[in-house]
Amino acid sequence: MKNCEEILELLSLYIDNELDDATAKAVEKHIELCSSCKTELEQLREIIKMCNELDEVELPEDFNEVLHEKLKLEQKNMNENKKIIYMRNSLMRTVASVAAIFILIFAVRGFMYKGITTKNTNSSGTEIEPTGDVVYNTDIKAFDKEKDDVLSIEAADETQMYTYEMSEEIVRSAELYNSDETDSQNNSNENKFNVESDKNVSAASGATSTADQKNAPDETVMFKFSDGTETSDGTYSLAMQFGEELEVPVIGLTAYSSDFETDILKINEIAGKFGTKIKEDDTNASGSNMAKDLLVGGNPEFTLTNKADYVVSYSMDKLNYDKFIKEIKDKYKGKYYIVNNEEELNKRLKDVEGRIIELENSKKANTDEYKSLMQEKENILNQLNSINSSSKIRVNITIVDN
């Protein structure tokens, strides 16, 4: 025989048909005789019914559009992470911005490794001792694929030289491999790579070994210096530091335009006043067929945009950025929407760190999830660091033909 207390515990399950036959019968029997439990049952049924009848709310009209833009930005971030060059055991110091573009010629698939500066001789027997450090790039494959960035490729015997256009800020490590010595020389005329404005700097460097940084390269590496000297063969463990501009977009501005051509001009005009154009991409200016068949099951709630879009990036300093946004607010009458990558990164960092602590506390620090979170944390910190260490903000502007 069950008492009221026990029966009350079972009422929900009884209502939901989660009891086995015997127990259900016992409940029913009790209810017949006990009016207070009966009332309780009725009241529960009533409140459940009211909950069942609550209306479902509709998604906001622009839910998918907004989400899509955010996901795209997210995707871009995820891809650009691969471009970031990881520093190992090094201090990062940003060189004061030089208003120039450096052209570096890389030998051999652009692999870089961190090496000890050793002297070597070039073909004419002169000792060459470059300064600076090499960055060990763990993910050069992505770097490799960025053919867009490559101005020219020459193949010479077993080496391949890539010419990249680098942007203003380069990051230099102040630490040599295996050494605590910090070398902060930059613009010395005696250096074999000159980092001066408007000069082409060609310094070739290359590591060939994909293996760990302690190994000397096992392939021939060629070096070319700005004074024209070249090295040919060599067990050159290069000490050159470079960094690609860490092109972390900070701001994503998406504008919906009902007058596509005009707005492209207009927005570029405004942006041009406050910053320098870095890149532009109008390859999708006539629309994409990306999302044609996504009306799943005829569900009219959901359509993906297959609208034409135009993307352009500008680099602005922070003050000008504020002015830029103000002018957009004043002059651009269409709908637009801004995503602040730095904020998003910070939010994400908090989540990641929180979860890392959770895992550490529950002793799950050896799991895949943990490892990938640690990697992600490193990525985020790198990106945030580059955002912070840069005096410029990179603004990605997408104009969507509405």
Next chain:
Amino acid sequence: MSISNEKDLVERAKSGDLEAFEQLIIGCQKKVFNIAFRMVGNYDDANELAQEVFIKAFRSIKNFKGDSSFSTWIYRITANVCLDELRKRKNRTIVSLDQDIELNDGDVKRQMPDNAPTPDMEAESNEVKSIVNESIQQLPDDYKSMIILRDIQGFSYDEISKIVNCPEGTVKSRINRARQALKKFFRQRRNFLMMNSSNDIERRG
């Protein structure tokens, strides 16, 4: 969505295919939004949170192991995001509100409890519904999620236990207690109204 189709989309989404991901989430968007709406009590916050759910999912889909269905995984993220948000709110100073709610005859002053945010309930014109809503908002977080998942969204006990990552036994007892608490709050509010106004709530009981 058939299982094999879902598997295929999941694979593609894992390798960064945005299109595949967006297809995967079509079916659960509305539910996600509604769960968030009921959890946090207002439309705009629900919008933000729902967006956050999908972005989080996109980021971490590589970690999706397929031991539950994709949608269950999404709803779990939803529950976590909402519970986090509710936790954050508790750390902020919340002022208790005197809210006038218009009823058919005359106005009644309502005292909102300290820990319940004001729900944005324009959708519910029915007074009873709004009382139910407010009562739900009053519940402690883990009871609230039970009511929302079971009695509003209609998930099974098994699904709920996967979504909140709790053994089914816990889910069963929690649902029971949640309903009892909800019933109590509801009756309190309703009785209060009945005593303080002479409108047809009395008649509806």
